[in-house]
Structure formats: structure tokens, C-alpha cells
Amino acid sequence: MKSIKANHSTIHFNQYCYPALNKHIKENNFSKIFILVDENTHTHCLANFLARLETNLVIEIIEIEAGEAHKTIDTCSGVWNTLSELDADRKSLLINVGGGVVTDLGGFVASTFKRGIAYINVPTSLLAMVDASVGGKTGVDLGYLKNQIGVISTPHLVLIDSTFLKTLPENQMRSGLAEMLKHGLISDEKYWNKFKDLSTLTIEELDGLIYESVIIKKEVVEQDPFEEGLRKTLNFGHTLGHAIESYFLSNPDKKELLHGEAIVVGMILASYISTQLVGFPRKTTDEIKKLLLAHYPKVTISKSEYQNIIDLLKYDKKNNHGNINFVLLKHIGKPQTDCLVADDIIIDAFDFYSS
Known part of the structure; x- marks a missing residue:
């Protein structure tokens, strides 16, 4: 399937995902790569993703708890602090590998850390592929109120690899x-x-x-x-x-x-x-x-x-x-x-x- 240009981002599908990702990393002078996952994508998706990544840059994994209940500013604070402790700078790249909670929250974290660092979304759920992948909406919930805090910000790339759907339960x-x-x-x-x-x-x-x-x-x-x-x-x-x-x-x-x-x-x-x-x-x-x-x-x-x-x-x-x-x-x-x-x-x- 042909890649799709969407505003300042490009959406790649299946076999085109990883060549595009590796080319993008080579062409940009990133200092470090941070990969945000939750417990589920750490277990079921991360190894497959890392096996396709071609780079000599330092890679750090940041894990958050899974689920809408953790789509909060408190979780963002934890990720911001981790980025800071691991010496992330303005030229760092954050790759969000997960469903809508990970891509929404990760996009918001990237858009606000040091007033904005580059990020890439790798949606692993069907919902994230068809919804969170396009449009640049990032953010978190305010208590139990959905998506009250956030910004519109565009990822450099979106990679839709439908093999990740095999890891999803029916619901x-x-x-x-x-x-x-x-x-x-x-x-x-x-x-x-x-x-x-x-x-x-x-x-x-x-x-x-x-x-x-x-x-x-x-x-x-x-x-x-x-x-x-x-x-x-x-x-x-x-x-x-x-x-x-x-x-x-x-x-x-x-x-x-x-x-x-x-x-x-x-x-x-x-x-x-x-x-x-x-x-x-x-x-x-x-x-x-x-x-x-x-x-x-x-x-x-x-x-x-x-x-x-x-x-x-x-x-x-x-x-x-x-x-x-x-x-x-x-x-x-x-x-x-x-x-x-x-x-x-x-x-x-x-x-x-x-x-």
C-alpha cells in the first residue's frame, strides 16, 4: 500500500514501515532514541520492533502501566523525569509503540519536553491505527474526564504494521x-x-x-x-x-x-x-x-x-x-x-x- 502524506507527517504501511524508519533515523542527526511502551506492548511488540531497527544510537526503553486509567499527567511526569534522568536533549527521538494511550500520551510528552522533541508513532492496536495515527491530537485525561489536556502536534512518521494486530484480544x-x-x-x-x-x-x-x-x-x-x-x-x-x-x-x-x-x-x-x-x-x-x-x-x-x-x-x-x-x-x-x-x-x- 502506498504511503500517505498527511500534513507534515508521512504514514507508512507494513513492508514500507521499517525501511522508511531506518532511512529517517540515518538522515536526521538524532542524539538518542527513547522507546515508550506499556506493559503489554513491552511483552508482545517490542522485540519484533527492535529487530527491525537499524541504528548505532543509544536506545532506552521507558515503560508505563497499561490502560486508560494511567493516561494522566502523573504518568507524563514520570516519563518526563525519566527522559531527564537519561540525558534526553532537544535532538532526542521518542518512538511511541503502543495503542492510543501510548501514542496520545507519548505525543504529548514529546511535544512538551524541552518545548518539543521529535517523535514517531507506531500504533499497535486497530483503534490507534485508524484513529490516533492521523490528526496530531495528543494528550491525557483530567481525572476521569477524557482528553481534557493536550496539544495538536504532528509526529515525524506513523508506521502502521498490521502484524501487530495478531497480539490483540478480540475486544x-x-x-x-x-x-x-x-x-x-x-x-x-x-x-x-x-x-x-x-x-x-x-x-x-x-x-x-x-x-x-x-x-x-x-x-x-x-x-x-x-x-x-x-x-x-x-x-x-x-x-x-x-x-x-x-x-x-x-x-x-x-x-x-x-x-x-x-x-x-x-x-x-x-x-x-x-x-x-x-x-x-x-x-x-x-x-x-x-x-x-x-x-x-x-x-x-x-x-x-x-x-x-x-x-x-x-x-x-x-x-x-x-x-x-x-x-x-x-x-x-x-x-x-x-x-x-x-x-x-x-x-x-x-x-x-x-x-
Whole structure:
């Protein structure tokens, strides 16, 4: 698959990843290489990555704890201190090998350490390949509130090696697939239709779908890098999805949801709200619900929890002037941004999801 230029970064795929990485290291006068991993990618991915790396530079490994609960400023402080203790300087290179937590946090660490050092992302989860790989969003959570602290910053390279997907459990694959389904709903009905039968999906076909998904996001981001308008469409399902994810993260009685699991709920809710407010066909909403729930277990959300989740909407990053702004669908591939939604319609949407 042909490499993709995305603003000031280049995304390479599979067999093109490591020649591009080694060439980039040779052509730049880096002083040291630091590789950020979590416990899982240290165990399952690091050895394979190091075997492909060709350099005489000093390489230091920094490991963080795995999981969204550790996507915090405290974790950043630990990485910043480690970089400092290991004599990282402005010409150091940080390579983030991991899922979205590692690439988001690692990008933020690199963008702020000594006012910015070079970094490369090597996404190892499906979610990170199709979502975190493009757009330059970096950052961490503020308590249980998603992605409240961060900057937009571009990695030098992104390396998408789909062999890493063999290390993922099924629920992590489903989590990434949710973002790909979202890309279809907001941009391309033909792409969406490719997901209607996933039972025969091969690795080769998945590679092609990943490539298409990256292009969809790249084209949106290039037109609106700082989320002034069009880029907001990438948040379809995320307004309520993030609130649900934060609520489950903050509640010790709840099992933590993966990002994609929460976004699937958010997309079903947003589809229903779209039907109520902007004329999205009810038949299509029913089809979306049926398809998504065929692949994702239904999340139990009681009526007594609806308001707690609604209260978290005020922290959504798309909000302005006190308004909570939703992305809705007029048709598949035709999103509408900055939609205001009354609480009673949100409650009806929860009832629709749970029914």
C-alpha cells in the first residue's frame, strides 16, 4: 500500500514501515532514541520492533502501566523525569509503540519536553491505527474526564504494521472497528456497507479497510486541522460516548469500557437523536442499532444513571458559550455539526438503546 502524506507527517504501511524508519533515523542527526511502551506492548511488540531497527544510537526503553486509567499527567511526569534522568536533549527521538494511550500520551510528552522533541508513532492496536495515527491530537485525561489536556502536534512518521494486530484480544479489535464504522457513517455509505458482513473478513481485506479509514480521516483533518468545522464530524457518537466512558471509568461499581465499546453506544444514541431532530431515516437507525449490537455486547445503563451521564456532557471539548454541541446525521455520509439537543431527547435515546 502506498504511503500517505498527511500534513507534515508521512504514514507508512507494513513492508514500507521499517525501511522508511531506518532511512529517517540515518538522515536526521538524532542524539538518542527513547522507546515508550506499556506493559503489554513491552511483552508482545517490542522485540519484533527492535529487530527491525537499524541504528548505532543509544536506545532506552521507558515503560508505563497499561490502560486508560494511567493516561494522566502523573504518568507524563514520570516519563518526563525519566527522559531527564537519561540525558534526553532537544535532538532526542521518542518512538511511541503502543495503542492510543501510548501514542496520545507519548505525543504529548514529546511535544512538551524541552518545548518539543521529535517523535514517531507506531500504533499497535486497530483503534490507534485508524484513529490516533492521523490528526496530531495528543494528550491525557483530567481525572476521569477524557482528553481534557493536550496539544495538536504532528509526529515525524506513523508506521502502521498490521502484524501487530495478531497480539490483540478480540475486544480490542472490536474497539478499533468502532472507529472504522464511524468513518463510514460520517463520510461514505459504500465504505459503511462493507461492514455489513464481517463474518468472512480476511486480514488482507482488513488491511484495505484500515487504509481507506486512514484516508477518510486524513482528508477531513487536512481541510480542518484545528477542528473549526469539518473535523468536528469525526466526533460522531463521541459526545455521549465519551460521557459514558468517563462515567464507567469514574464508577468503581462499573466495569471499565473500552473506548470503542462506549463509542458504539454513543453512535446508536446519536443515530436515534438524528432521527428525532434532523430527519435521519428511522429505518436506517434501526439497521445501525441491529448491526452494531450484533458485534458489540449491550451495555447495561439504568434509568437512574442517565442524568449522571448527561451531567458529564458539559466537559465535551466541542462545547462553546455554554452550548453542548452534537454531531448528527442527515443521511449516511452527510453529518451536521453544532446541533443542540434537549435532555428529554437524550433520555429517549437511552431508552431506545436499552429497549
